Amino acid sequence: MSHLTTHLPVEPEFEQAYRELASTLENSTLFDKHPEHRRALEVVTVPERTIQFRVTWENDKGGLEVNRGYRVQFNSSLGPYKGGLRFHPTVNMSILKFLGFEQIFKNALTGLNMGGGKGGADFDPKGKSDNEIRKFCSAFMMELSKHIGADIDVPAGDIGVSGREIGFLFGAYKRQRHLWEGVLTGKGVSWGGSLIRPEATGYGLVYYVQHMIQYATDNQETFKGKRVAISGSGNVAQYAALKVIEFGGTVISLSDSKGSLIVRDEADSITPEEIYLIQQHKVERKYLSELASTDAFRERCSYVPEARPWEHLDKVDVALPCATQNEVSGPEALALIEAGARYIAEGSNMGCTLAAIEHFEASRQNHEKGKSIWYGPGKAANCGGVAVSGLEMAQNSQRLTWTAEEVDNKLKHIMHTCFLTGVETAKSYTVNAEGSLPSLVAGSNIAGFMKVAAAMRDQGDWW
Structure with a gap:
């Protein structure tokens, strides 16, 4: 961190993001194989x-x-x-x-x-x-x-x-x-926007986690029957929840800045109709607390004020933080592990603290394949939103509008490729305990960094 902190004012969020990337690169074999890339890290910062x-x-x-x-x-x-x-x-x-x-x-x-x-x-x-x-x-x-x-x-x-x-x-x-x-993406469909753009981050997150589940279980399992805890209730959380339900999972929580809505019955799920109701309340800038007291939610859900859902879950298989940065702390990560969570993926940017990531990564390495806890970082798991933004840019350049099916198929392909890139890069540049899963954190960080570093070097930004 020395070259970073010497020249910068106090910027804790940026320093955390830098530390997460830099520590991954340092703990891999990247700098042993390519020592010149240390200079690239200093420049890209x-x-x-x-x-x-x-x-x-x-x-x-x-x-x-x-x-x-x-x-x-x-x-x-x-x-x-x-x-x-x-x-x-x-x-x-x-x-x-x-x-x-x-x-x-x-x-x-x-x-x-x-x-x-x-x-x-x-x-x-x-x-x-x-x-x-x-x-x-x-x-x-x-x-x-x-x-x-x-x-x-x-x-x-x-x-x-x-x-x-x-x-x-x-x-x-x-x-x-x-x-x-x-010049902007996320536009209205009738004036240059892309179909599937509002849904893209949430859909892409679920597509990514589906690949995690299939890889970890040798294609024996999917979302079907999984209990999925989601934080947030905005665009990403809404569409992730809808796709989870479509894939056969049960959504057991949503949240906002005022508190969390948690399903009481272990076999129950928040329904698509309830999610559409939440969408309308979000448009009207209302909070979940106002919905929690209505008949639609009161009989089936508990509302926990001033709390995130993670420490209030009895049993969970998949956790998808979709609210904001640093929304899963170290103690909350341990609570998720205790509740049985095996797959954690960030719909939000830097949704987990460094302490939380350390707990997830330690659990990944200390268990046999098939029992490991697997963590998908936001830069990979939630890249579906910006991917479809890129597809919107392509459509604008061509003055074309692709069908929803075309865009969704491209999104699925991008998320699959992103997942495989993380896995294969981790295998090439990290050393895992025998039987443990590859680190998606390491693989995604290294793959993204190497691609950018190579382009910067070709363009003379470092040498």
Whole structure:
């Protein structure tokens, strides 16, 4: 960490993301086989460009509001910068650098030509009118539009930036630049968006875990009959839950920032109809606590206020953190292991703390194949969202719209390839205990890093 911490302010989230990658590379045989790659790690740690700007806008009462806007253009060795915009009060440079850093290697694992970036603002859409959100988006894009473009930087949505915000941002860009181009992804289907894009991260996560289950059990098991705990109740969690149910699993939890909804009966599941009801409540900016007291949920579910689900589960097979970063702590990881979880995969970015990852990885190595606990890192497990964003960019370039079946088939192929890449790279560059499963953390980190490092070297960014 010395070269990193010497030159940087305190940026805990970014340092955590860097440490997770660097420790994986150090503990593999990569630097023994390719010692020159140490220099590549030092170079890739520094963003190509960071942009911070003031956003002033007028609220509905005529008062002046001020926010901070950001864009981190981290690495363009594989293509235009690609990564979401996050509107949330907690947004700062450390969080965006961590997200942008992860995005570099996540995008590399998709096999598509996309660099890594991230952006956003410390603006909170909750409690704001549509008119206020429109005014903020227009003011935000006034500055951001100077730095993005279809072949330069293509933002997408993230926390706080849904289809509504993407529409306002795209309209502002079009008016300010007099261009209609694929400058944002997550657009409406009738004006350049892709089918399956809203579902892509959740669907891709489940496709990835399906491969984990099949590999670990020699194709003897699937999601059928599995108890699946999911955190979050936004876009990723909703579509992951729906796909789990489609595959025959039972969804036993969802959550939001105020608490967790947990199914009481071991054989019961949250239903698709209940998920659609949650979707509507999320659109209306309502919390799960308001649903928990209704007849639809009260008889079958318990609501645990101010808590994540992980330490309140009696029996679980699969855990999918889909809310935000660091949502599974070390003690919560142990609770999941105690409850019987065998497959953990991140729908959120950096959903598990380093302590949690250490517990999962230790359990993976200390058990025979068929009994190991297996952890899928976010840069691999949740890359389906950005993968379909890349497919949206391709459709925009060709002025075409692919069918939902075409996009879904491409997504399935990308997730399968991403999984196999992680497995095979781990076998090549790590030493596992006899009978243990390959480390998807190590394999995904090394594969993504090597692809980016090779492109940077070819382009003269290091030598």
